[in-house]
Amino acid sequence: MPVEVILKTAFILLVVVGAFAPVITWVERKQSAVMQDRIGANRADVAGITVLGLLHPLADVIKLLTKEDVIPRGANRVLHTLAPVIAAVPAIIAYAIIPYGSTYTFGDHELSLVAADPDWGLLYIFAIGSIATYGTVIAGWASNNNWAHLGSLRASAQMISYEVTLGLSVTGCFMVFETLKLTDMATAQDTTFRIFGFVELLFGLSLPAWLERFPFTVPAWGIFLQPLGFLMFLTCIMAENKRPPFDIPEAESELIAGYFLEYSGMRFGLFFMSEFIEVVVIAGLVATIFLGGWSVPWVSQAAIVGTVEPVYGAGFANGLCLLIHFLTFLAKVVVMIWLQMLLRWSLPRFRYDQVMDLCWKIMLPLSIANIFATGLVMLWIRG
Amino acid sequence: METPTVLFYVFAAGAVASALGMVLNLRNTVAGAMNLVATMVCLAGIYLLLEAYLVAVIQIMVYGGAIVVLFLFVVMLLNLRGDTFPPGRLRLAKVAAVLLVLAVVGRGLALLTRALPEPGPVPEGFGGYALLGVALYTDYVLLVEMASLLLLAAIVGALVLAKRRID
Numbered sequence: 001m002p003v004e005v006i007l008k009t010a011f012i013l014l015v016v017v018g019a020f021a022p023v024i025t026w027v028e029r030k031q032s033a034v035m036q037d038r039i040g041a042n043r044a045d046v047a048g049i050t051v052l053g054l055l056h057p058l059a060d061v062i063k064l065l066t067k068e069d070v071i072p073r074g075a076n077r078v079l080h081t082l083a084p085v086i087a088a089v090p091a092i093i094a095y096a097i098i099p100y101g102s103t104y105t106f107g108d109h110e111l112s113l114v115a116a117d118p119d120w121g122l123l124y125i126f127a128i129g130s131i132a133t134y135g136t137v138i139a140g141w142a143s144n145n146n147w148a149h150l151g152s153l154r155a156s157a158q159m160i161s162y163e164v165t166l167g168l169s170v171t172g173c174f175m176v177f178e179t180l181k182l183t184d185m186a187t188a189q190d191t192t193f194r195i196f197g198f199v200e201l202l203f204g205l206s207l208p209a210w211l212e213r214f215p216f217t218v219p220a221w222g223i224f225l226q227p228l229g230f231l232m233f234l235t236c237i238m239a240e241n242k243r244p245p246f247d248i249p250e251a252e253s254e255l256i257a258g259y260f261l262e263y264s265g266m267r268f269g270l271f272f273m274s275e276f277i278e279v280v281v282i283a284g285l286v287a288t289i290f291l292g293g294w295s296v297p298w299v300s301q302a303a304i305v306g307t308v309e310p311v312y313g314a315g316f317a318n319g320l321c322l323l324i325h326f327l328t329f330l331a332k333v334v335v336m337i338w339l340q341m342l343l344r345w346s347l348p349r350f351r352y353d354q355v356m357d358l359c360w361k362i363m364l365p366l367s368i369a370n371i372f373a374t375g376l377v378m379l380w381i382r383g
Numbered sequence: 384m385e386t387p388t389v390l391f392y393v394f395a396a397g398a399v400a401s402a403l404g405m406v407l408n409l410r411n412t413v414a415g416a417m418n419l420v421a422t423m424v425c426l427a428g429i430y431l432l433l434e435a436y437l438v439a440v441i442q443i444m445v446y447g448g449a450i451v452v453l454f455l456f457v458v459m460l461l462n463l464r465g466d467t468f469p470p471g472r473l474r475l476a477k478v479a480a481v482l483l484v485l486a487v488v489g490r491g492l493a494l495l496t497r498a499l500p501e502p503g504p505v506p507e508g509f510g511g512y513a514l515l516g517v518a519l520y521t522d523y524v525l526l527v528e529m530a531s532l533l534l535l536a537a538i539v540g541a542l543v544l545a546k547r548r549i550d
Contacts, residue, residue, distance in 0.1 A: 079414065119511050123440040130448020134420060137452065141413055141459055149459065156456045160449060180512065 008115040012095050021276040022057035024337055028276075029056065031338075032345045064269040072144060072262045079142035084263065084270035087135025090128045091274040091281060097121050098284040099183045101294050101325045102190070102301050104318040113294075113326070114183055121181040122174075125285065126167055129240060133159045136242070136249060136259045139271070143262035151258025154352060155242065155249035161359045162239040168367040169232035172374040173289055176225050185222075186293030190300050192217040219297040222290035228370045230290045232363055237285065238340065239355065241278045245347040248355050283336035291332045294325035301325070387432050394432070398425035406480070412458045416451055423447035436510045 026041060030053065033040025041053040071080055101113030118124060133156060140152020174180060177188045194217050223230045239246040250258035260271045287293060296304070301321060308317035350358070401421035408415040423446045430439035508514050519527050 076411075076414070079417065118436065120436050120440055123437075123444070123512075127440050127443040127448065130444050130452070131420075131424070133448065133452055134417070134455075137455055137459070138413070138417065141455075153456070153459055156452055156459075160452050160456075163448070 004111075005115065008113070009096070012115055013092070016095050016280050017092055017273075017277060020280045021273055022061070023054070024276050024279060024341075025057050025060065025272075026054055027337070028341055028344070029053075031341045035345050061269070064266050067265040069265040069267060070262070074144040075262065076142040076144070079138050080262075081267075083135055083139035083142055084260075084267045084274075085135075086138060087132060088270045088274040088277070090132035090135070091277040094125055094128045094278075094281045095284065097124055097182055098281070098288055099186055099293060100284075100329050101322055102187065103183075104322050106315055106318060111322075112183065113322070117181065117183050119181055121179075121183075121185075122170065122289075123180060126163070129166075130163060133163075135271075135274070139263065140249075140259035143259075145262050147255045147257075148259050148261045151249045151251065151255045151261070154251075154255075155259055158242070158246070158248055158355060158359075159240055161356060162236045165232065165359055165363045165367055166236040166240060168364070168371065169229055169236055170289065171367075172226045172229040172370050173222050175371070175374050175378060176222070182288050182293075186288055186295060189219065189221050189292040190295035191220045192298060193220045194218075217298070219292055219295070221292040221297075226290070226370070226374070228366065230286075232367055232370070233290070234286060235358075236363065237282050238343070239359070241275065241282060243275060243279070243340070244344050245349050246355060247349060248352050251349075253349075279337060279340055280333070282340065283333045286336050287329065287332035291336070293332075294329040296324060296328050391429065391432055394425045394428035398422050398429070401425060413455065416454050416458060419454075420447050420451050423451070434505055434510045437512050437515055438510070 029041040032038075041056045042050055044050065044053065044055040044059040046055060071077055096115045097118065099112070099114035099117070103110055103112040105111075136155040136159070137152045140148040140150075140155065143149075173185070177185045179185060179188070218224050242249050247258075249255075250260075255261070260268055263271060295301070304321045304324065305314075305317045308320055312320075401418045404418035405415045405422065408418060423442055427439040427442040427447070430436075430442060
């Protein structure tokens with residue numbers, strides 16, 4: 001059993017930290033280049049081979065590792081050194097509870113594709129997220145620089161505000177799926193519901209026969225059951241990540257670089273990396289809670305295994321199902337990363353007061369209204 | 384020793400060390416606050432070993448996350464540095480601290496000489512959110528509502544006080 005856990009952890013580290021995060025630094029440059037009609041990152045080469053500019057992340061890492069590591073005069077040495085680690089570690093370990101596949105049986109052995117599966121699943125993410133705040137706050141304070149100090153003040157205010165709304169915006173999903181466990185949430189979405197089924201459920205009317213002839217079904221994904229929750233969750237969690245349009249703590253135009261202004265070399269690299277690792281974590285989370293996780297739309301796990309099993313046997317059926325589910329999950333994660341990059345390059349920055357107004361005056365009342373409405377509808381349907 | 388026992392001693396040592404770090408870092412309030420966070424996280428680890436999962440997560444979320452961040456926010460807003468606190472102001476507190484430490488050490492020694500009873504079996508679903516939720520919204524629903532009323536009054540009071548300053 002420990003071997004399996006170690007393998008899963010190593011797999012996550014390799015895929016998310018080792019492969020995804022560096023590649024999306026390239027994706028960010030390339031996508032912005034395409035959107036702004038530039039050619040983009042294409043200069044880094046080994047013996048004249050550029051591989052579409054994919055060598056840029058490698059060049060970045062070599063550059064960061066060989067740069068001088070400066071600790072400014074008057075800075076708190078211990079906290080200045082510690083801050084990038086506090087920022088990066090939560091981002092990496094948050095991925096532990098996101099399932100990248102269902103549970104598959106191979107003979108007597110049950111293989112579930114998730115590193116850790118506690119009952120209190122999503123609460124773990126919130127706890128980790130609240131610790132991540134310290135990385136940015138301490139970084140700004142320990143640098144002994146007024147711009148950095150302002151940046152970390154803004155960061156603490158912004159992150160603590162959005163944490164509240166983040167929790168409330170996803171409460172609707174807790175209610176609909178009746179669980180906090182991410183694996184159970186994904187399993188609950190591996191089914192479909194009829195679009196007009198609510199007419200029968202809510203009003204007790206029977207549907208006309210011509211409507212019944214068309215199979216109007218939708219995957220039972222969180223985005224269809226909790227559309228408002230999806231929008232608010234995405235907004236809040238992007239605000240937690242502090243990327244544009246929510247880059248108030250960094251604010252290049254007013255605070256130069258905000259909280260990590262006094263960092264150089266690989267210490268800066270850790271802040272930079274943790275931002276991109278968080279992009280992957282956000283994509284995985286949103287895909288799991290709102291886009292059905294590993295589930296293939298309209299085709300449930302039982303259907304895949306049931307179709308393949310009589311022909312090729314149970315082991316092959318489960319293996320094929322595993323592969324299909326993993327690729328489906330990967331595709332959803334890539335779509336969510338693309339969406340985050342798109343938003344980052346198409347929306348202008350918010351002003352500080354606009355970020356706070358959005359959180360406390362719009363999102364908070366809306367999320368509470370969402371919980372109330374969800375409760376009402378569930379009471380109505382389930383009696 | 385088994386893994387849980389080893390983990391317990393690691394977390395316990397961490398909690399005591401970081402608590403001492405908080406008390407001894409009187410001059411550097413931010414370092415003190417960070418030590419407080421470390422104490423909270425170590426305590427959460429001990430709660431996890433006791434299978435009190437929800438308490439552990441709430442310990443990190445509410446105390447480690449929200450409350451100490453607010454401490455830090457205030458400390459940084461005031462920009463307190465070492466010379467803000469003149470020495471010798473806390474003589475009485477030091478006397479009280481020594482007495483308290485003596486009392487705790489004495490109590491601990493008294494406990495060590497006796498054999499502790501074996502822990503009882505853990506009930507089904509212990510430490511999860513489901514049991515707590517059911518208890519809060521059935522048996523203790525009146526208390527929950529009263530607490531929320533108290534918090535609402537506190538929010539309104541804070542708003543009234545802050546509004547006067549802004550106007």
